Amino acid sequence: MTKDKILEKLTNFFKEDIVEFSEFRGELTIVVKKEKIVEVCKFLKEDPDLSFDYLVDICGVDYYREKDRFAVVYNLWSLKNKFRLRLKVYVDESDLVVPSVTSVWSAANWHERETFDMFGIKFSGHPDLRRIYMPEDFEYYPLRKDFPLQGIPGSIPLPGREKVKIQQG
Amino acid sequence: MEEKIEKIVESLGKKNIQAEFKEDPLGTEMILNVGPQHPATHGVLRLVLKLDGEYIVDAVPELGYLHRGKEKIAENMTFLEFLPHTDRMDYLAPLSNNTAYMLAVEKLFGIEAPKRAQYIRVIVSELSRIASHLVWLGTFAMDVGALTVFMWCFREREKILSIFDLVTGVRFTTSYARIGGVAQDITDEAIHAIREFIDNFPKELAQMEKLLNKNRIFIERTDGIGVITKEQAIDIGLTGPNLRAVGVPRDLRKDEPYLVYNELDFDIPVYEEGDCLARYYVRLDEMRESVKIIRQCIEKLPSGPVKADEPKATHPKKERIYTKMEELIHDFILTNFGGTPPVGEVYHAVENPKGELGFYIVSDGTGYPWRLKVKSPSFANIQALPLMLKGYMIADLVAIIGSIDPVMGEADK
Numbered sequence: 001m002t003k004d005k006i007l008e009k010l011t012n013f014f015k016e017d018i019v020e021f022s023e024f025r026g027e028l029t030i031v032v033k034k035e036k037i038v039e040v041c042k043f044l045k046e047d048p049d050l051s052f053d054y055l056v057d058i059c060g061v062d063y064y065r066e067k068d069r070f071a072v073v074y075n076l077w078s079l080k081n082k083f084r085l086r087l088k089v090y091v092d093e094s095d096l097v098v099p100s101v102t103s104v105w106s107a108a109n110w111h112e113r114e115t116f117d118m119f120g121i122k123f124s125g126h127p128d129l130r131r132i133y134m135p136e137d138f139e140y141y142p143l144r145k146d147f148p149l150q151g152i153p154g155s156i157p158l159p160g161r162e163k164v165k166i167q168q169g
Numbered sequence: 170m171e172e173k174i175e176k177i178v179e180s181l182g183k184k185n186i187q188a189e190f191k192e193d194p195l196g197t198e199m200i201l202n203v204g205p206q207h208p209a210t211h212g213v214l215r216l217v218l219k220l221d222g223e224y225i226v227d228a229v230p231e232l233g234y235l236h237r238g239k240e241k242i243a244e245n246m247t248f249l250e251f252l253p254h255t256d257r258m259d260y261l262a263p264l265s266n267n268t269a270y271m272l273a274v275e276k277l278f279g280i281e282a283p284k285r286a287q288y289i290r291v292i293v294s295e296l297s298r299i300a301s302h303l304v305w306l307g308t309f310a311m312d313v314g315a316l317t318v319f320m321w322c323f324r325e326r327e328k329i330l331s332i333f334d335l336v337t338g339v340r341f342t343t344s345y346a347r348i349g350g351v352a353q354d355i356t357d358e359a360i361h362a363i364r365e366f367i368d369n370f371p372k373e374l375a376q377m378e379k380l381l382n383k384n385r386i387f388i389e390r391t392d393g394i395g396v397i398t399k400e401q402a403i404d405i406g407l408t409g410p411n412l413r414a415v416g417v418p419r420d421l422r423k424d425e426p427y428l429v430y431n432e433l434d435f436d437i438p439v440y441e442e443g444d445c446l447a448r449y450y451v452r453l454d455e456m457r458e459s460v461k462i463i464r465q466c467i468e469k470l471p472s473g474p475v476k477a478d479e480p481k482a483t484h485p486k487k488e489r490i491y492t493k494m495e496e497l498i499h500d501f502i503l504t505n506f507g508g509t510p511p512v513g514e515v516y517h518a519v520e521n522p523k524g525e526l527g528f529y530i531v532s533d534g535t536g537y538p539w540r541l542k543v544k545s546p547s548f549a550n551i552q553a554l555p556l557m558l559k560g561y562m563i564a565d566l567v568a569i570i571g572s573i574d575p576v577m578g579e580a581d582k
Binding site: 059073079110 | 232233236240241242245279403406417424425513514515516518525527531539540542544549552581582
């Protein structure tokens with residue numbers, strides 16, 4: 001399985017939906033239109049030649065720019081061909097909804113929850129989109145570039161504070 | 170009397186028993202919270218279980234009790250400064266984490282460590298694989314009631330930690346790898362200690378096996394428990410020894426050979442059953458393969474430098490910094506602003522003791538990573554936990570959690 005073959009197959013089936021592709025250090029990255037991500041993933045998984053049946057990882061990236069601020073990156077692996085592929089969709093800040101790929105790989109469940117937790121990108125059709133690391137009532141998205149490294153004072157109630165208040169009162 | 174019975178029968182006939190069954194009026198289903206502070210969850214894993222009597226109907230793992238924001242921290246320091254943080258992710262195998270991270274950084278910078286450094290990295294990675302599996306074996310055996318194995322495993326692991334002390338200067342949080350090599354060369358004393366260890370270890374492992382392999386309690390508590398099918402495991406993204414225990418021969422040391430693994434001769438143990446016992450056999454065989462790898466590495470260990478001479482990416486030698494102007498400038502720039510990688514994104518994964526540990530780095534051309542994502546194997550393995558737990562008894566919970574070998578420092582990042 002070569003890179004050209006994957007690209008050839010993908011461009012045959014999804015002509016206008018492939019935004020761009022690039023190669024860096026021998027790794028292939030394909031940028032796909034946000035609306036088509038589920039179809040592309042399903043095709044990549046179910047095509048017998050490609051068979052990207054193993055989802056390694058999903059993560060978000062905050063580029064901190066005007067247009068297409070966020071990206072969701074899908075890291076796929078084909079057990080049959082022993083080949084790695086990176087898919088990417090850009091997400092604009094005004095419309096932070098990406099179709100969920102949990103219907104294609106169940107593994108996407110937690111990875112999408114993590115991306116939601118860290119960047120606030122919502123995945124439509126996700127069965128259980130809750131925060132995974134941060135508390136449920138946390139208001140911010142910590143891996144966004146505008147969230148300060150030291151955190152926002154008062155955003156997480158620290159243990160022991162209630163006692164101090166009672167003693168003062 | 171008969172009237173009474175007739176009345177009861179009549180009232181029963183009117184009742185919609187089917188609906189009552191669904192609503193479960195007797196309350197046979199119970200919600201049970203396990204953790205985050207529980208000795209059997211190996212860290213701060215919290216599970217919410219739905220029980221029917223003693224059987225597990227559903228399980229929901231909750232993470233985040235050890236979340237320290239490693240990825241956020243990484244964005245605010247140079248590539249080298251983040252190295253000590255990788256020790257603290259999978260704290261049972263810090264040396265293979267160091268290596269994994271540095272391989273990703275080196276891929277980004279486009280440099281390669283010298284051969285000797287690569288061999289040293291393989292040796293320490295495999296030693297830490299044995300150390301990690303020993304902790305796993307000890308605690309797993311203890312979870313199902315075999316306490317002696319725990320003592321024996323920790324005795325052997327202690328020997329490995331002493332070797333780490335000789336090689337790296339510290340026993341535990343090693344921070345041994347550097348961009349383009351390792352921190353210091355391996356001494357003859359350390360090689361002697363490693364050779365002594367690998368000569369002895371198979372015998373010790375056989376002793377431990379004798380305690381477990383024909384132990385009826387151990388077999389009955391693990392055989393056929395926590396079964397996950399091949400299709401389920403691939404779908405949920407199970408990784409590492411757990412995946413190899415369902416019959417998928419996925420090992421990145423063979424699939425995507427990094428370092429010098431393609432020059433070494435070793436096998437990938439694969440079992441088909443997918444239960445706790447299969448996971449036990451896989452890890453046991455892996456330890457033997459690791460011994461084989463280390464022995465070959467010591468025999469083949471070439472001489473030469475242990476760090477690449479790449480002034481734009483990695484620090485020069487200390488004695489040169491003190492005597493040469495050029496090196497002093499490089500040292501100043503690298504320490505204060507980091508190296509100058511090209512703009513781009515790389516992903517590099519290695520086969521950690523727990524599974525595929527990958528680092529995805531997005532670089533904007535500065536000395537700080539714009540984004541660093543850790544793909545941690547424990548995260549993926551814990552996600553598969555509900556599938557393994559469903560339908561088994563609550564007493565099996567301990568054995569199943571133990572068998573997937575989660576490390577929360579890594580799952581929570």
